[in-house]
Amino acid sequence: MIEIHGVKKRFGQQVVLDGVDFVVQDGETVALLGPSGTGKSVLLKHIVGLIRQDSGVVKVDGKEVARLKREELRALRSTIGYVFQNGALFDSMTVFENIRLGITDEAKYRDMEYCRERVAKCIALVNLAPETADKYPAQLSGGMRKRVGISRAIAGSPKYLLYDEPTSGLDPVNSDIIDDLVKSLATELGVTSIMVTHDVRGAFRVADRLALLTSGRIVQQGTPKEFMASTVPEVREFLERDFGNITFAA
C-alpha cells in the first residue's frame, strides 16, 4: 500500500505540492492525471525517496520512506519499478545491460542464463524486437527508448510499478500495448501501480481509479464512473479538453 498524507513540497519560492493526500491499495492501478508542470513527477519521486517532502508523510508498505536507513531504502527501492518520463536509460550500456540492471535480486543478476531469459522476456512484453537487445539507447527512437525503460522497470518483478507518462510519444498501437501490459501486470501478477498520464482514454481503459492533481492538490479521485460524473470544475475542464464534445453515459 502506498500512502501519501498532507505532503507539501516547494522548490525555492515555488510551491509544487500543497498538501497531497493520496492512497493506493495493494493490487490497485491508479491513473494520476494533471496538466504539465503540476508536480506529478515530483509526487512519484517522493514514493521512491528521490525527493524528500518538506512536510507530510509518504509510506510504502507501512514504512515511512523519508525515515528509512540506507539499506532499508535500498531494499524498498528494489521492490518498486520506476519508469522515468524520458527513459533515463544508461547510454553507455546496451539495451540488454540496461534491462539486466533492472534485475534487482543479486543472485539472479549474477546468473547470466537467467538474465538472458528474463531480458528476452521483458523485451518481448513491451513489443520490441529481440535484436534491440544489442543496440545502444542512442540508436533507438524515442518510443523504443520508452519501452526499454518499462522493460527495465519490470525486469526485477517489482511489487509496485510507478509509470511516469509511459505512453506519451508512442503511436496508438504501442500505446495500447503498453496500456494492456500495465493492466495484465496488475491483474496477473497483482502489481500495484500508479500511472501518470496525459492520455485520458488510456487512463479510463486501464485504471481502477483515477486521480487529478492540480495546483498542488488532488482535487478529485475515484472510479472512472465517479470521475466522469464529477462536477469539480477542474475535472470537467480536463475531461472536456480531451474528449471534446463526445458525451459518455456515466
Place this chain on the structure above:
Amino acid sequence: MTATTFDLRRPAGRFVLGALAHIGRLSLLVAEMIRGLSEVRIWFPLAMTEAWKVGVGSIPIILLVAGFAGAVTALQTGYQFSGNIPYYVAGSLIVESVVLELGPVLTGLILAGRIGARYAAELGTMRVTEQIDALETLGRSPASHLIVPRVLAGLVMIPALTVIANVTGIISGWVAVQAVLPVTDYDFTYGARFFWRPFDAYYSVIKGFSFAVCITVTSCYFGFSTEQGAEGVGKSTTGAVVASCVMILLLDTLLAKLLLH
C-alpha cells in the same frame, strides 16, 4: 549610509556560506565513495575499463607536451649558460626541473582538462538525464557504479602518466641540449646523478597522486551536482576544470613548501 556605498560584508558572508555548503556536500560525496568501496565486485571491472580509457587515451598528449617541455627547458638552459659553468650542470638542471615541476604539473593541468572535463561532463549528463536517479531507484549505489571506478582509475593512471611524462621530458631534454651546448652523454648522466636524490622521484609521484585526488574528486563532485540541462553540464565541466587547475597550482606551492628543504 547611502545606497551607493558598497557593503562588502554581505557578499563576503554569502561567499563563506556558499563555500561551507560546498565543503559539506563534498564531504558527503567522499563519505558515499568510501562506503561504495565495499562493493568491490561492482567497481573493480568498471575501474579497469575506465583506467584503460583515461590512461591509454591520455598517453599521446602527455608524450607530446612532456616532449616539448623537456626540449624547451634544454634550449633555455643553453641560452642561459655562460662560459664558466661546467656542462654537467645542464644535466642536473633539466632532470630536476622536469621531475620536480614540469612533469607532474603539466601532466596535472592537462589531465584536469582531459580526465576532469570528461568525468564532469559524463556524470553531469547522467545527472540531468536522470540516469543517476534511475540507478538509485534500481537499488544500486551511484557511488560504487560511477564514482569509485572513476576516482580509482584516475588515482592509478595520473601518477603513472606523471612518470611517463618525466621520462619523456628527460629524454627530449637530453637530446635537445646537445643541439645548443657541447654536453656529452657522460656530462648529462653525471650531472643528473650529481644532484639526484631518490626522494625526488617520490616527490614527483606524490605530486602526481595529490593532483589525481584533486582532479578526480573535484570533477566527480561537479558532475554530480549538475543542475538544469545542457547549460548546467557546460557549467559544471568548465567549473571542474578551472577548480582542479587552481587547486593543482595551490597544492604545487604548498607541497614545495612542505616537502622540499
